[in-house]
Amino acid sequence: MKCIVCVKQVPDTSGVVAVKEDGTMDRAAMATITNHDDLAAVEAALRIKDATGCKVVVVSMGPPPAEGMLRELLAMGADEAVLVSAREFGGSDTYATSQILAAAVKKIGVEDDDIIFCGRQAIDGDTAQVGPQIAEKLHLPQVSYAAEIKVEGKTVTVKRLLEDGYMTIKVQTPCLITCVKELNTARYMSVGGIMECYQKPLEIYNYETLKDDPLIDVDTIGLKGSPTNVYKSFSPPVKGAGMMMEGADKATVEKLVSILNDKHII
Amino acid sequence: MAFNSSDTAAFKGVWVFCEQREGVIMSTSYQLLSEGRKLANDLGVELCGVVLGKDIKEDYLKALGGYGADKVYYCNHELLDVYTTDAYTKVICDLVEDKKPEIFLIGATNIGRDLGPRCAARLHTGLTADCTHLDVDVEKYKAFLKTTSTIDVDNTKFEDTKNLKMTRPAFGGHLMATIVCPDYRPQMSTVRPGVMQTAPYNEETAAKTVLERVDVKLDASDIHVDLVEIKKSAKKLVDLVGADVVVSVGRGISSDPKRGIEIAEELANVLGGVVGASRAVVDAGLIAADHQVGQTGKTVHAKIYVALGISGAIQHLAGMQDSECIIAVNKNGSAPIFDVATYGITGDLFKVGPMLTEAIAKYKASKA
Incomplete structure (x- = not known):
């Protein structure tokens, strides 16, 4: 048995956000982190490893610097890493990305008792699409929004979040599960893990590595193979500044209430 | 003839997936129909609602017309009572391949965001997640940008197309992106609940709605998960979206x-x-x-x-x-x-x- 975990390195949108003059995000100028939901997916896999001794493979598509993130995940306890990186893969939308990641997962090899994990969504795009789309490309059953996971042999029981509760779903391996960050608290890298992580295998899959897979076609990968593209991107304007009240005492709030009354707001 | 998502000319009409839970249509569906009505008017095409369930009350189906649907396709089947990715994806994709809508809107609920990507991947078309604004008409899109962006709209070139312009926040809201899917159909979008305004209910259009039952090919072997239970949170969740x-x-x-x-x-x-x-x-x-x-x-x-x-x-x-x-x-x-x-x-x-x-x-x- 093994767990394959798809992870993404993302700009930290909660920190300083750099926008270029043309209105696009200046990714190079921003700090990068491992996407939160993906970290939960890695931790879920590591817990299965703790219980069963199975292998954990982390895979990421991205530019060469994403190797640093993969080393960190190896230091957390993952056994092997794969970086999917090639110019031909650049500009992929979620459809094209899932084609490429599905091909990479196939190359790693999906066996009968394997589980593929993804984060529910990445904080840079918030699409939540790549997980289900990989599942479709691999013809695997999917369970998204996992908030609890239990593995017994080849049966995986997942508590799947709804807006107002949850569904409990049983699914057989091989399957794909997308995790929400509330699923667990990811462990830190261990000192031993940091020592070992550079000895662990990290493979690069480029275009050559994957090109023989039928999923890798000029019409289905990269910018050209992406069904969607950006028509316009723009910064939202801030609303015109409102009225700052003077002071912060009783008189201030009473004045505010009288304005709200005059304007029929309350 | 095999389904070809790149034969864009063969696709017509605007569809809205009207999600039901426990037999009741979710309010997001009314928001999407109201929005879909405007798109259908701009394109001069039909607006259709799509409902999957077990035995959805006819009143509920008719009510979709009150929010703008000209037609409602509904599928009643034991295996569609509760959502499963496999059953819903199969039925929706079969229906899309048969009827070929040019636009397909799905509420960006926890269910819609599971269903949408799976369907788009199977149909080989684009999907834009969690949209907050939709346009087909370029002039209307420009008017939208004038109030919501810093773009100098009058001095910017816009490709004149009736493609669906799907606008959504990216990078945690730091940036807005308008996405198009020019070469594949249907143009699919999940739409953020609570963003589109629900139009007033219209009894006349409700009465005129055409209900069309669709027979589905589905059996238990199509579904690869077992639903053990559905639990609602004991605590009543706060209704932020509906709050004044x-x-x-x-x-x-x-x-x-x-x-x-x-x-x-x-x-x-x-x-x-x-x-x-x-x-x-x-x-x-x-x-x-x-x-x-x-x-x-x-x-x-x-x-x-x-x-x-x-x-x-x-x-x-x-x-x-x-x-x-x-x-x-x-x-x-x-x-x-x-x-x-x-x-x-x-x-x-x-x-x-x-x-x-x-x-x-x-x-x-x-x-x-």
Whole structure:
């Protein structure tokens, strides 16, 4: 048995956000982190490893610097890493990305008792699409929004979040599960893990590595193979500044209430 | 003939997936139909609702016409009673391949965001997630940009196309992106619940709606998961999206979170509203996630939005700045929340909050 975990390195949108003059995000100028939901997916896999001794493979598509993130995940306890990186893969939308990641997962090899994990969504795009789309490309059953996971042999029981509760779903391996960050608290890298992580295998899959897979076609990968593209991107304007009240005492709030009354707001 | 998603000319009509849970159509569907009606009018095509379930009441199906559907395709089947990815994807894809709609809108619920990507991947078409604005008409799109962007619209070239222009926030709301899917059909979009306005119910159009039952090919072997149970949260979740008044708390409560939330509750009570929170407060575990307002939480269009101790990170602003009246209280007079506030008070929420509650209570008593 093994767990394959798809992870993404993302700009930290909660920190300083750099926008270029043309209105696009200046990714190079921003700090990068491992996407939160993906970290939960890695931790879920590591817990299965703790219980069963199975292998954990982390895979990421991205530019060469994403190797640093993969080393960190190896230091957390993952056994092997794969970086999917090639110019031909650049500009992929979620459809094209899932084609490429599905091909990479196939190359790693999906066996009968394997589980593929993804984060529910990445904080840079918030699409939540790549997980289900990989599942479709691999013809695997999917369970998204996992908030609890239990593995017994080849049966995986997942508590799947709804807006107002949850569904409990049983699914057989091989399957794909997308995790929400509330699923667990990811462990830190261990000192031993940091020592070992550079000895662990990290493979690069480029275009050559994957090109023989039928999923890798000029019409289905990269910018050209992406069904969607950006028509316009723009910064939202801030609303015109409102009225700052003077002071912060009783008189201030009473004045505010009288304005709200005059304007029929309350 | 095999289905070909790149034969764009063969696709016609606007569809809305009308999600039901426990036999009841979700309100998001009415929002999407209202929006879909405008798109269908601009294109001069039919608007169809699609309902999958076990035995959906005919009244419910007819009601979809009241929000603009010319036609409703419905599939009744034992295996469609409760959502499963496999069954719903199969039925939806079969139907799309047969009828070929040019636009297909799905509510961006926890179900819609599971179904949408699976269908788009199977159909080989594009899907844009969690959209907040849709246009087909370029002039209307330009008018939209004039009020919502910093783009110099009159001096910018726009490709004149009737393609669906799907606008959504990206990078936690720092950037807005308008996405198109020019070469594949249907143009699919999941739409954020609570963003599109529901049109007034129209009895005349409801009466005219055509209901068409679709027979589905589905058996248990198509479904690869077992649903063990569905549980609703014991605690009643807060209805942020439907609330007229939202009083939200941010990091400013961290010196005494319990009291801070109490102050918000008291103010919400006198105003007849509910309590919201910024992501920082939810992430710190001080309040449940269903209270979260912002890009990763709920989008609210409140009549009154009170922000207590919220600095106004752009990801929070994305979820509340379209509220009609925004009142912000923050110690830091240069906090970004004041850029969107209608009224701002530079002060300590622990002092100003209770005073505001008292003043409003007094005002309400005087009117009673």
